[in-house]
Amino acid sequence: MSKDQRSENQPAQQPQAPAPKARRDIATDAAAHALRLLEKVRAATEAQVQKRAAAKPAEPAAPHAIVVGGGVAGLVAARDLHQTGYRVTVLEASDSFGGCVRRTEVDGLQVDAGAESFAVRGGTVAGYLDELDLGAKIVQTSGQRAWLVHGDEQKLLADPLPATALMGIPGNVRTDEVRNIIGRTATVRAAADLITPMSRKWATEKLTVAEVVRSRMGQAVLDELVAPVVSGVYSTDPAQLDIDAAAPGLREAMQQTGSLARAVAQLQQDAPAGSRVAGLEGGMYTLIEALVDRLQEAGALLVRNSPVASIDHDAESAQPFTVHTLGQELKADRVVIATEAQPAIGLLNQLLDDEHQISSDSQPNAIALAILVVDKPELDDAPRGSGVLVSRNAPVHAKALTHSSAKWSWLGEQGGPGTHVVRLSYGRIGEADELVASGDDAALIEQAVKDASKILGVQLQPEDVLDSAVSRFSDMVPLQGTAAAQRRTQVRQAAGSIPSLDVVGAWMAGTGLARVIAQARRAVAISAS
Template identity: 40%
Template sequence: MSAQGNSADGRHDVVVIGAGVAGLVAARACARLGLSVLVVEASDAAGGCVGPTEIAGLSLDTGAEGFATRNDAVATLLGELGLGGDIVDPNPAGAWLRLPALHGNGALTVPMPKLSLLGIPGSPLASDVVAAIGWKAAIRAYLDRLRPVLTIGTEKNLGELVEKRMGSAVLDRLVAPISGGVYSADPRMLEVDAVAPGLNAAFTRAGSLSGAVSLLKTEAKPGAGVRGIRGGMHRLVDALLAELAHYGAEVRLGARAVGLREEPNGSWLVSAESTRAESADTESASAEGAAESVALQIAARAVIVATPSTAALGLLADARPDWDEAAGDWAAGSSVEIVTLVLDAPALDSAPRGTGVLVGAGTPGTTAKALTHSTAKWAWLAEAAGPGRHVVRLSYGRIGEVNPSAALGDDELTALALRDASAILGVELDVTQLVGSARTPWRDALSHAALGQKDRVAALRARLEEEPTLAVTGSWLGGTGLASVIPDATEAAGGIRRHFVHL
């Protein structure tokens, strides 16, 4: 139904638009300073890409299952929230690759090369590399060690760099499956410095791409590159919400921001539409309440936009129509869908494909781009599931392609996921073993690593420096994964906090 009228809020110090992890972290930073904080979220749940789903009595992650350890940002936050003691390491068994067969028809499933970075091998003639790409391609890749470095530290395109130095087989069979699984994108669409910071510099130092990988792997801090939380990453969201409540911040779900403008007095007005009765003015809400669409006008001294890219850019264009160069030619987001299956399948007890499999594009008989064997990856989940019961997650959708899951109904998609899981894991699985399933779509996944994105982000951030009471954060700006999202959200909130401190 259409709006019944306007519901005016009292003015808040800070309004955060979006209750994903970025928005919650930014709101927490402001609330801890004693500021009045309101978070508005379009959906009916907080957390964004970090959230739970209940299947067969198990509380499972719908999005991120873990976090990268390339910095201490996530672990530090978890410690502050009282979750530090629940940080766990994954099974070190490693992942596999499923690729088109080297010769003839069919598919090949092999362990992922151990000494590699984004699939780029540090030892091109290693047996696990040869198994994936064949001897001829491995020898071609080894030529990287003999070729001079003609472009010093200036390579931008990941795909072009890999193909130039090591050949198309390394690009298509080793690097592309990983870039597709992690960034939903072809490596030719990704920027080197965004996906592999330090690689260009190491390339210059080592004199070869494979040498650069070996150098970076040697210098990497010991321990797992990914960690998780016992009970699931969604516990992070629960802890953030609890702390926001402790500091008196309000999180209003079901309220979609549709406009943002600056008032003559320098404050901001956020226009939102709510379908939740508790958010509406009692005089304008109907007896049913939740069936009505109520327009809200929310005043704030400062605003932090923490929504996905499309919504954020729309709000910024509304607030600052003159920012043409900052709100211009942004890459299109991708459609990604996660299918979670809970199976009674004792044949999977041996974890036949380690912790998961990344799938090369065009691999016969496989539609999914990746599979995670969650009960093989996380010991706590295997304990919770019990003997013979397994959780596997399959991912569908790549940038520039129609997502094959989008047109399928729930039963059709579950059937496809079962067929894919059978092919990928090498174990026959059918509907009689299915205990439960769920699908989780992400419709606006814009990669921070896309070519040209770094320059677009820099232009937008330069504009935002002129706005002490307006900040923007999110993975499309800060980078993929919580290890990027949390520092970016903290920095965004830092600018707002400094404004209030210096008043």
């Protein structure tokens, strides 16, 4: 039976679906639901106090831990706390868990709207996924190369990035790939790295990525190769990125090999394109779903739409912390602050005296992703590989583009031939981007279509776009400069002065799921007894 015949056989009068609730009604329902859950926490806490008073010393009640923030760090901390004997409550200010790991539906496809991959090196994330029984869902990229768009209005160029590179730093400077991007003269300058002695002072002094690359390989390698990669991955300038934070082990390899290029080659050996990162079938949000499911199955209480206004601490109390949210006061034996930097510092400062207040000032760091699903068979051959980084001088507003359906086979198969998912990234730390700050999604999508055409070398028209979405991030990218490092030290010292208080998250741990997961687990690695 055809679709038209099915339509003709249906009754003429169909029951009307109930009208969707107004936004105000939905928000009210969410707040009421959160209040009901919080009342359960408060009642349970009071009962726990009474139980403690009457219980024998040999049968202590389970201590209560409150995690403020339901992103990756908060959920990881919550799970570990439960496994060490805590009764756990997670309070999330927004209407969804996951933080920088998000998912959105675009033209019927479930697409990552935040982090889409994880670093394989070290095995931290893969090991954690195994703990969650997600190891079988780990998938490799398609192996497509990454490209670089550079040039100017007169001549826009696109070239594959060096196959053996780290943050754009080539492991072999004498290749056509490097020469095509930086030119012959700059390539000769870069090759001086291979014969220039390595200064001994480089073994210990603080160094930025920019300092290392400029000194060893020259300004052209920094500007044309490294800066686009660092901007696309870290949303910042190489001059603000500590070499040890960005590339653990590189400094030691430089001392061993006597060359930056040889050090990169040593770290990247036997690592073909795309093999240094992996993802999950169905997207990285599968991790969030698994964490939420495990916590709920274990009896943890996860509350959405529950922003925390303040935290009090009384060291003499049986339960020293009082967390204030939606007019409720929740008692806790332990608190983990797992929010973005600004709210986290605001909550922490409430617990500190005037002399030890921590500055919450930060540079502009709003980031936006424009996600397009397009009907364009010309992209079936992935003309720009798995993704493209953009030189700052190129006449393109976006800093990077990921051809997601070319990078992840599972997504390409779901979309089918001719249908492609591309994600364009906008915004850099320390720079106010008017388009990102405006909050105008329609304008951002319009710009994304223009930028995608230039980056991919295939003209896209508005009618080629089947669907689109915008995902915005504010205060979520960790700063890597000296000031940020000093602030993190202050936060660690302040939290360490208050027993049973921890602060976790990407702004404390550094960029990447491996760092976030490892830091959250270290912070709460203590017995509940």
